[in-house]
Amino acid sequence: MSLKMNVIRILFPALICLAIVSCSKAPNGTPTSSNTGSVRITGEGINAAEPAVATTDDGRVFLVWLEHREKDADVFLREFDAAGNANGEKVRINPEPGQAKAWRGDPPTIKIGNDGAIYVGWNASEEGSMGASNLELSISHDGGKSFAAPVKVNDDTVPASHGMHGLDVDNDGRVYVVWLDERYLAGREDMHHDEMKGSEPNADLYFAESSDGGKTFSPNRKIAGDVCPCCKASIAARGEDGNMYVAWRQVLPGSFRHIGIASSKDKGETFSTPVMVSDDRWKINACPVSGPSLFAKGDELEIAWYSGGDAGPHGFYWSHTHDGGKTFSEPMLVSEGSSGGTPVLLGDEMAWADANNIFLATIDEHSVEKRSQLGTGASPAAASIANKILVTFTRPEHNGSSVWLSILNQ
Numbered sequence: 001m002s003l004k005m006n007v008i009r010i011l012f013p014a015l016i017c018l019a020i021v022s023c024s025k026a027p028n029g030t031p032t033s034s035n036t037g038s039v040r041i042t043g044e045g046i047n048a049a050e051p052a053v054a055t056t057d058d059g060r061v062f063l064v065w066l067e068h069r070e071k072d073a074d075v076f077l078r079e080f081d082a083a084g085n086a087n088g089e090k091v092r093i094n095p096e097p098g099q100a101k102a103w104r105g106d107p108p109t110i111k112i113g114n115d116g117a118i119y120v121g122w123n124a125s126e127e128g129s130m131g132a133s134n135l136e137l138s139i140s141h142d143g144g145k146s147f148a149a150p151v152k153v154n155d156d157t158v159p160a161s162h163g164m165h166g167l168d169v170d171n172d173g174r175v176y177v178v179w180l181d182e183r184y185l186a187g188r189e190d191m192h193h194d195e196m197k198g199s200e201p202n203a204d205l206y207f208a209e210s211s212d213g214g215k216t217f218s219p220n221r222k223i224a225g226d227v228c229p230c231c232k233a234s235i236a237a238r239g240e241d242g243n244m245y246v247a248w249r250q251v252l253p254g255s256f257r258h259i260g261i262a263s264s265k266d267k268g269e270t271f272s273t274p275v276m277v278s279d280d281r282w283k284i285n286a287c288p289v290s291g292p293s294l295f296a297k298g299d300e301l302e303i304a305w306y307s308g309g310d311a312g313p314h315g316f317y318w319s320h321t322h323d324g325g326k327t328f329s330e331p332m333l334v335s336e337g338s339s340g341g342t343p344v345l346l347g348d349e350m351a352w353a354d355a356n357n358i359f360l361a362t363i364d365e366h367s368v369e370k371r372s373q374l375g376t377g378a379s380p381a382a383a384s385i386a387n388k389i390l391v392t393f394t395r396p397e398h399n400g401s402s403v404w405l406s407i408l409n410q
Contacts, residue, residue, distance in 0.1 A: 013356075014180070015162060017122065017268060019385060021164065023369075024175065025209065030102060033200075035160070035300070037374075037406065038374060038375060038404045038405060038406045039084035039404065039405045039406070039407070040061060040402060040403075040404055041065070041078070041080075041360075041392070041402075041403040041404060041405050042065065042272055042402045042403045043066070044397075044402070044403070045399065046067055046393045047067065047068045047069070047399055047400030047401060048065050048066065048067050048068070048394070048400075048401065048402055048403045049065065049066055049068065049102075049104070049107075049379065049394045049400070049401045049403070050065060050066040050102045050103075050104070050106065050107035050108065050379060050394070051063060051064065051065040051107060051379070051381055051391055051393065051394065051403045052064050052065070052107050052108055052109055052110045052381045052392070053110065053381050053383045053392045053405070054110040054111055054112045054118075054383055055112070055384065055385040055390065056112055056385075057118065057136070057294055059081065059082050059138065059385060059386065060079060060080075060081070060082075060143075061079065061080040061081065061082060061383070061385060061390060062078070062079055062110060062112070062118060062144055063077065063078055063080060063403070063405065064076065064077045064079075064093070064108050064110045064120055065107075065108075065392075065403045066100060066102045066107070066108065066121075068400065069098070070292075071098075071100075072097075072098030073098065073100045074092050074093075074094055074097060074098065074099070074100050074175055075092070075093045075094055075100040075102075075108050075120070075122045076090045076091065076093065077090065077091050077093055077110075077118070077120065077140075077143075077144050077147075078090040078091070078094055079103065079143070080146050080405070082385050082386065082388055082390075082406065084405050084407055085357035088144075088145070089147070091144060091145065091147070093108075093120055093138045093147050094124065094138075094150070095135075095148075095149065095150065098125075099124050099125060100122055100123065100124065101123045101124060101125040101133045101163075102122070102123055103127075104119070104378075104379065105164070105230060105231075105232060105289040105291075105341075105342065105379070106123065106163050106164050106232065106287065107379065107381065108120055108121060108122040109122075109165065109166065109167035111119040111167055111168060111169045112169075113169045113173050113213075114171060114173065114175065116141075116143070116241075117139055117140065117141050117173075117213065117214075118139065118140040118143070118144050119137060119138075119139055119169055119175060119214060120137070120138045120139075120140075121135065121136070121137050121153075121165055121167040121168065121177060122135075122136055122138065122150075123135060123136070123162070123165075124136045124150070126159045129159035131161060132159035132160055132161060132193065133151050133161055133162055134154055134162060135152070135153040135154050135162040135163065135165055135177065135179050136150035136151065136152055137151045137153055137167075137175070137177070137210075137214050138150045138151075138218075139151075139213070139214050140273075151210075151214055151216070151217065153165075153177050153179070153208050153217050153220075154179070154181065154206070154208075154220060154309070155185075155208075155219060155220045156181075156183040156186070156220070158186040158187060159186065160181070160182050160183040160185060160186040160268040161180075161181075161182040161185075161203075162179055162180070162181050162182070162183075162206075162292065163179060163180060163335040164179060164180040164203075164229075164230065164231065164232040164233055164291065165178060165179035165180075165232075165233060166178045166179070166232070166233045166234045166235035166246070167235065168235045168236060168237040168238065168244075169237070170237045170238055170244075170267075171238065172320045173213050173215065174210065174211055174237075174267060174355055175209065175210040175217075175267060176207070176208075176209045176210075176213045176235055176237045176267075177207070177208050177209070177217070177235070178205065178206070178207045178223070178233045178234075178235045178246045178248075179203070179205075179206055179233060180203040180205060180206075180227060180229060180231075180232075180233060181203060181204045181205070181206040181220075181222075182201070182203050182204070182229070183204075184204060187202055196381075200229050200230075200287060202222075202226045202227055202228070202229055202251050202363065203227045203228070203229040204222050204224065204225050204227060205222070205223045205224040205225075205227045205233060205248050206220045206221065206222055206223065207220070207221045207222075207223050207246065207267045207268055207271075208220050208221070208268075209267060211342065218268070221268070223246060223262060223271055223274075223313065224248065224260065224262070224274055226250065226251045226252075227248050227249065227250060228248070228249035228250070228251055228287055228288070228291075228367070229258050229287055229292065230287035230288075230289045231248065231257075231287065231288065231289060231290055231291040232291035232342050233246065233247065233291060234246070234247045234291060234292050234293055234294045235247075235294065235303065236246070236294040236295060236296040237296075238296050240296075240298050240299055241299040241324065242265060243263045243264065243265055243301075243324050243325070244263065244264045244265075244267065244268060244332065245258070245261060245262070245263050245264075245294055245295075245296065245301055245325055246261065246262050246263075246264075246275075247259060247260065247261040247291075247292040247294050247303060248260055248261075248270070248291065249288075249290065249291055249292065249293070249305075250274065250276065252276075253406065254283060255283050255284060255285045256280075256281065256282060256283050257282050257283075257284055257288065258276045258277070258278065258279065258280055258282065258309075259276065259277040259278065259280075259292045259303070259305045260274045260275065260276055260277070261274065261275055261277055261292075261303065261325050262274045262275070262292070262325070263324055263325040265324075272324075272325065272326075275325060275326065275327075275328075277292075277303055277305070277328050277331075278305075278307070278311070278317065278319065278328065279311060280309035280310075280311045280312070280317075280331075281309040281310040281311040282307050282308050282309030282310075282311075283309070283310075284308065288306070288308065288340050289340065289341070289342075290306045290340040290341055290342055291305070291307070291342045292304065292305040292342070293305070293342060293343050293344050293345040293350075294345065295345035295346065295347060296402065297347060298320065300320055301320060301321050301322075301324075301325060302305070302318065302319070302320045302323055302345055303318070303319050303320070303328070303345070304316060304317065304318045304319075304334070304342045304343040304344075304345045304350055304352075305342075306337075306341060306342070306343065306352075307318055307331075307350070307405060308338075308340065309397050310389050311329045312331070312333065313333060313336045314336065314337065314338055315333055315335050315336040315337045315338075315354075316333075316334045316335050316350075316352050316354075317331040317332060317333055317334060317344050318331070318334050318335060318345075318350065318363050318368075319332065320330045320365060329365060332363075332365070332368065332369050333368075334350060334352075334361060334363060335352065335354060335359065335361070335368075335370065337352075337354035337355065338354070338355075339353065339354050339355055339356070341353050341354075341378070341379070343380075344380050344381055344382045344391075346382045346383065346384055347384065348362050348363055348364060348380070349361070349362055349363070349384075349389055349410075350363050351380040351382050351391050352380065353377060353378045353379065353380055353393070356376055356377070356378065356396075357373055357374070357376060357377065358373070358374040358375065358376075358377040358378075358380050358391065358393050358406070359372070359373055359374070359377065360372040360373075360389070360391060360408065371408075372406075372408060374391060374393070374406045375395075375406075376395050377393035377394060377395050377404065378393060378394050378396075378401075379393055379394050380392070380393040384410070387409060387410045388407055388408065388409060389406070389407070389408045389409075389410055390405060390406070390407050390408075391406045391408070392404065392405045392406075393406075
């Protein structure tokens, strides 16, 4: 059993044992409001998790999530309006039932191109190989009503793990994907983790791009080795300076795990030498399931992450760069906390989960204003539309978890 499965085995019962959030019934998956002002997206009796959200300029909202059964899962998409009302029925993205694979900390991704195309990245189980998966991209050109056959992003052929990915689409319609890759372990029984010590081999960080809208992908390129194997990677390809940025959690000598970042000025043909954003002094011989979040804003890049290191209080931090990722500002503590996880950056807003609650704050380089506590939840994702912020997340229930959406004014 891999460390990832051990994390699930340990944490899942704890999530179930949390206090059950009272809410009105949602027959047939019809969204209903809770006493926290949130909207329930998935129906009762469905074990749903790992949500992601994207919006269009004309006011449409698209959510994707995983629905889990005992041995398999499906990834679904559904359209909503800016008030959280559903438009049409949910659509299964994986062509064959039960193909999808995901776990806490590794949700699907969704981006919408300038032409309205909807891009969804997701993990597909490798048939006949326990633990192996392929990274797939599914595309819809009819507003999410249907999806073309998925395109495999990773180009290796021996079953291995590929996941914890980031996805972006630039203004020219080029698609970029970055992910954690374990192809170097394929067939090497001697490299399996030591379950008694709780260790797991590090991953490599890989990248691919598509110049034809996701129909085909370039040969995969390795960006970094010794990457934390359970911490999601992030990518931002829409900076006005033309740079593309990739961030991940690097494993350094001495088992320190710090946030690394690299940039590309040639659409991923080459990348800069990786830079460590902050010397957090976080020494941990385990995978914290805690990746960075990026947001490209004009000619500036913002980054947020969690640190449990000795350099400062444990909690969520924010920094920015004005020089294309060569140097970063002094890390600013956004919120002290102990639960870790991956935060979400959205312009001047940041969402995160701590102590089984979802929080939202407004941030600039001088101050933090904690705006809202959205109630019980985990694994937030966010998008904006007009003057609203949309935060989707999961809530624990007696049979697993459900997906919710909060809509707040900016």
